[in-house]
Amino acid sequence: xxxxxxxxxxxxxxxEIREILKLTQRPxxxxxxxxxxxxxxxxxxxxxxxxxxILEEEGHRVLQYSPTEGDPRLRTLxxxxxxxxxxxxxxxxxxxxxxxxxxxLDLSGKLFLDxxxxxxxxxxxxxxxxxxxxxxxxxxxxVDTDDEGMIIEDLERRIAExxxxxxxxxxxxxxxxxxxTWSLKRRQAFLDVMxxxxxxxxxxxxxxxxxxxxxxxxxxxxLDEHGLVIFLGTFSKVFCPGLRIAWLAAAPALREKYVxxxxxxxxxxxxxxxxxxxxxxxxFDLDADIEILRETYRRRREVMLKTMAAxxxxxxRYTRPQGGLFLWxxxxxxxxxxxxxxxxxxxxxxxxxxxxxxxxxxHENTLRLNFSAMPEDxxxxxxxxxxxxxxxxxxxxxxxDHAPTVAASVNG
Amino acid sequence: xxxxxxxxxxxxxxxEIREILKLTQRPxxxxxxxxxxxxxxxxxxxxxxxxxxILEEEGHRVLQYSPTEGDPRLRTLxxxxxxxxxxxxxxxxxxxxxxxxxxxLDLSGKLFLDxxxxxxxxxxxxxxxxxxxxxxxxxxxxVDTDDEGMIIEDLERRIAExxxxxxxxxxxxxxxxxxxTWSLKRRQAFLDVMxxxxxxxxxxxxxxxxxxxxxxxxxxxxLDEHGLVIFLGTFSKVFCPGLRIAWLAAAPALREKYVxxxxxxxxxxxxxxxxxxxxxxxxFDLDADIEILRETYRRRREVMLKTMAAxxxxxxRYTRPQGGLFLWxxxxxxxxxxxxxxxxxxxxxxxxxxxxxxxxxxHENTLRLNFSAMPEDxxxxxxxxxxxxxxxxxxxxxxxDHAPTVAASVNG
Numbered sequence: 001x002x003x004x005x006x007x008x009x010x011x012x013x014x015x016e017i018r019e020i021l022k023l024t025q026r027p028x029x030x031x032x033x034x035x036x037x038x039x040x041x042x043x044x045x046x047x048x049x050x051x052x053x054i055l056e057e058e059g060h061r062v063l064q065y066s067p068t069e070g071d072p073r074l075r076t077l078x079x080x081x082x083x084x085x086x087x088x089x090x091x092x093x094x095x096x097x098x099x100x101x102x103x104x105l106d107l108s109g110k111l112f113l114d115x116x117x118x119x120x121x122x123x124x125x126x127x128x129x130x131x132x133x134x135x136x137x138x139x140x141x142x143v144d145t146d147d148e149g150m151i152i153e154d155l156e157r158r159i160a161e162x163x164x165x166x167x168x169x170x171x172x173x174x175x176x177x178x179x180x181t182w183s184l185k186r187r188q189a190f191l192d193v194m195x196x197x198x199x200x201x202x203x204x205x206x207x208x209x210x211x212x213x214x215x216x217x218x219x220x221x222x223l224d225e226h227g228l229v230i231f232l233g234t235f236s237k238v239f240c241p242g243l244r245i246a247w248l249a250a251a252p253a254l255r256e257k258y259v260x261x262x263x264x265x266x267x268x269x270x271x272x273x274x275x276x277x278x279x280x281x282x283x284f285d286l287d288a289d290i291e292i293l294r295e296t297y298r299r300r301r302e303v304m305l306k307t308m309a310a311x312x313x314x315x316x317r318y319t320r321p322q323g324g325l326f327l328w329x330x331x332x333x334x335x336x337x338x339x340x341x342x343x344x345x346x347x348x349x350x351x352x353x354x355x356x357x358x359x360x361x362x363h364e365n366t367l368r369l370n371f372s373a374m375p376e377d378x379x380x381x382x383x384x385x386x387x388x389x390x391x392x393x394x395x396x397x398x399x400x401d402h403a404p405t406v407a408a409s410v411n412g
Numbered sequence: 413x414x415x416x417x418x419x420x421x422x423x424x425x426x427x428e429i430r431e432i433l434k435l436t437q438r439p440x441x442x443x444x445x446x447x448x449x450x451x452x453x454x455x456x457x458x459x460x461x462x463x464x465x466i467l468e469e470e471g472h473r474v475l476q477y478s479p480t481e482g483d484p485r486l487r488t489l490x491x492x493x494x495x496x497x498x499x500x501x502x503x504x505x506x507x508x509x510x511x512x513x514x515x516x517l518d519l520s521g522k523l524f525l526d527x528x529x530x531x532x533x534x535x536x537x538x539x540x541x542x543x544x545x546x547x548x549x550x551x552x553x554x555v556d557t558d559d560e561g562m563i564i565e566d567l568e569r570r571i572a573e574x575x576x577x578x579x580x581x582x583x584x585x586x587x588x589x590x591x592x593t594w595s596l597k598r599r600q601a602f603l604d605v606m607x608x609x610x611x612x613x614x615x616x617x618x619x620x621x622x623x624x625x626x627x628x629x630x631x632x633x634x635l636d637e638h639g640l641v642i643f644l645g646t647f648s649k650v651f652c653p654g655l656r657i658a659w660l661a662a663a664p665a666l667r668e669k670y671v672x673x674x675x676x677x678x679x680x681x682x683x684x685x686x687x688x689x690x691x692x693x694x695x696f697d698l699d700a701d702i703e704i705l706r707e708t709y710r711r712r713r714e715v716m717l718k719t720m721a722a723x724x725x726x727x728x729r730y731t732r733p734q735g736g737l738f739l740w741x742x743x744x745x746x747x748x749x750x751x752x753x754x755x756x757x758x759x760x761x762x763x764x765x766x767x768x769x770x771x772x773x774x775h776e777n778t779l780r781l782n783f784s785a786m787p788e789d790x791x792x793x794x795x796x797x798x799x800x801x802x803x804x805x806x807x808x809x810x811x812x813d814h815a816p817t818v819a820a821s822v823n824g
Contacts, residue, residue, distance in 0.1 A: 001607070001610050001638045001639060001640060002610060003524075003610060003612050003640070003666070004524075004578060004610075005523055005524060005669065006522065006523060006524055006525055006526045006529075006548070006578075007526050008522065008526075009522075009523060009669060009673075012669070012672045012673065012676070013672065014668075014671070014672055014675070015675055018479075018480065018675065034477075036476060036477055037476075039472040039473070039475070039476045040472060042471065042472055042475045042476070044467055044471030044472060044475065045471075047467060047471070047475065048463075048464060048467040048468065048471065051460075051463055051464075051467065052460065052463075052464065055456055055457075055459060055460040055463065056460070059454065059456030059457075059459070059460065060451040060452060060454050060456055061451070062654050063451070063454045063456065063459065063652035063653070063654040063655065064448060064449075064451045064454070064652065064653060064654050065446075065448055065648075065653045065654065066654065067430075068430065099511050099656075099678040099681075100678050100679055102676070102677065102678050102679045103677065103678045105676075106676055106677045106678070110418065110420065110421075110547055111417055111418060111421060112415075112416075112417060112418055113418055114418045114419050114420075115527075117418075128675075128676070128679070131675060131676040132676040132677070134676070135522055135673065135676050136418070166416060166418075195413070198413050198414060198415060198416070200415050226413045227413060228413060228415070236477075240475035240476065241475070241476060241477045242474050242475040242476050242477065242478065242682065242683035242684055243475065243682055243683075243684060244511075244678060244679075244680070244681065244682045244683075254415070256426075257417065257421060257424070259426070260424045260425065260426055261421075261424065261547065263426070263427055263430065263540075263543060264424070264514070264517075264518055264540070264543040264544040264546070264547050265514065265515065265518045265544070265677065266511040266512050266514050266515045266518070266656060266678070267512055267514045267540070267656075268656070269511075269656065270654065270655055270656045270682045270685055271654035271655075271656075272654055272655060272684075272685070273682055273684070273685070
């Protein structure tokens with residue numbers, strides 16, 4: 001029977017990444033595709049210990065319904081961490097626990113976007129944010145970026161062109177997918193522009209604590225003097241994603257709207273999951289865990305960059321991130337990363353083509369590589385094979401580029 | 413700074429129930445207000461045992477990201493239960509695990525509703541569904557109900573009046589808030605009407621397994637020959653709500669749309685929570701747990717009804733549910749349940765006024781009582797006090813009704 005769907009469903013597509021990730025389940029596949037943290041580093045035994053205590057001491061409570069806002073102790077611990085780590089002046093009542101940062105994105109679309117409104121974002125930007133916002137039928141205004149973040153002149157120009165910009169979405173630290181980090185100057189200039197136009201800003205910060213080198217920079221939320229920034233934080237990348245516990249921090253009036261929207265979306269996040277993280281933070285040293293993650297990911301990134309330098313053919317540009325999970329590759333114009341992927345999968349190596357990270361499409365010559373999920377030897381082997389595939393592709397292209405010239409001279 | 417919100421946010425309000433529930437935290441309060449299952453019956457030790465096994469045997473996997481569709485073993489177990497218990501012909505690939513049934517409601521609004529579309533629902537209906545759908549800015553078309561379910565003549569009339577009905581939302585078993593159950597004849601007649609108009613139906617079934625007396629009736633989903641019914645099931649009322657694990661079952665093409673919408677909403681539900689329930693179902697006898705719940709709630713309902721019969725003043729009508737968590741009270745016309753609540757709270761007894769369950773308002777003389785969350789002696793004491801409050805109210809009203817007549821005769 002033919003059932004009529006809402007207009008927004010025309011825009012929703014299955015995530016290309018998740019389809020590729022299904023291929024990566026094949027035995028022996030080297031996956032540089034997903035954004036998975038290193039599962040072998042999850043503190044499983046300590047989580048088991050904490051869980052045992054919780055179920056013994058407050059089992060009936062953690063299996064029951066709990067407040068939409070989230071566990072009070074967890075919100076206090078998060079507020080403390082935000083203050084100490086990032087200089088963000090937020091208390092427990094500014095925080096809402098969410099079911100993954102993905103929910104923070106969905107709720108942000110719900111709060112701010114009517115059909116035909118516009119979202120400002122980096123070009124490229126996080127695919128999951130594009131998908132979340134698409135359900136609210138906005139236009140996406142991509143702002144050009146360079147190694148320091150959004151280019152302010154382009155930002156100003158685009159705002160001048162579009163009267164209905166209702167939200168900005170940015171990832172200033174170790175961006176997904178590029179791995180780039182915004183300079184302090186750009187952060188300040190960006191916030192000035194946002195304040196002038198009263199545009200709320202969703203600052204997505206899943207990787208901020210995973211810095212391998214260089215000095216930490218203050219998040220936008222710490223620089224925000226107008227209550228415009230909604231900060232999204234998560235335990236998915238510094239602890240584990242399977243519990244689906246993340247948070248957002250926003251000015252009280254905004255946070256209240258988020259609480260209402262979350263009531264309608266899932267009532268509250270897992271009561272047990274919230275307590276597991278709160279008790280873990282009380283009992284163990286998450287910072288020591290993070291230090292291990294940092295060191296591991298730094299080494300994996302090193303191996304990736306070193307092998308890329310040794311095996312990639314000339315004419316390929318890529319970022320050198322100071323933290324996070326990803327780096328970004330630009331192949332020569334005219335090379336199609338999806339075709340490269342098809343050849344690469346045959347060699348047992350998966351990555352994600354870059355085009356889906358551009359909400360308005362294009363940039364078929366880009367791709368994203370993840371360095372958090374595989375051990376060093378697999379990364380080295382995977383990049384070697386990818387380098388081989390790319391060498392073949394570019395050689396073929398060079399031959400094709402010359403062919404017409406040769407043909408012309410023969411014919412002429 | 414004044415930030416522009418989306419139009420839908422004008423409609424969203426904090427749930428009145430959640431505000432009342434905050435009052436019920438006061439020590440000594442007898443709460444007949446919420447919809448909480450009896451926490452003292454949660455199988456905490458068995459959950460602890462199961463959790464220990466999972467973290468030992470597959471700890472790294474259950475703390476990692478997992479597929480949007482949900483754990484395959486859990487989906488198989490759910491499909492089996494749906495077949496055995498309810499005669500629903502669904503396989504694991506028809507099922508999507510959701511973060512509570514509340515998420516099933518939110519995603520249903522996302523799939524089917526554009527602003528100005530209409531949702532058909534029972535009058536009254538579940539407050540949380542009203543809140544979830546409101547985010548998609550529909551009109552609510554309330555259909556009159558009696559003790560057998562929606563009145564088909566009223567249903568037909570309302571459909572004839574409204575060209576943009578895109579979704580029907582119903583709770584045929586032990587409805588929230590009334591406790592009523594639809595007859596088989598009404599179920600069939602309702603589905604015929606829905607099929608004639610190609611209206612998809614969300615069948616919310618959180619309480620179906622909590623029948624105390626009478627014969628089980630087939631869910632709409634088991635009677636559906638056109639793939640129109642989306643069945644929402646949950647472990648919140650038969651196991652525990654704190655893990656936030658529920659499911660929906662829908663025809664493959666529809667289920668695929670729900671998967672896409674869930675990707676954008678929270679990627680997936682708690683990996684650990686899903687495994688906890690799957691392993692529990694594999695290892696323990698959930699049906700034996702449910703039998704205890706049934707018997708407990710049956711006794712609590714009995715005490716509530718018996719005390720109501722003994723202490724409520726005449727002129728008050730109420731339902732006598734065959735299962736579930738709630739019963740529904742209609743005070744004499746002109747009595748305001750919110751005023752009764754204010755007096756009742758002073759006596760340490762909380763309940764929920766009925767008006768919020770009517771999406772278009774009115775019916776201030778109704779209220780909902782919950783009998784699952786309090787032990788029998790507290791229910792008896794709470795209803796006694798409420799009976800006293802009601803007796804006072806109705807006596808005052810009677811005096812007020814007579815007063816003008818007396819005054820008139822004195823003056824005349």
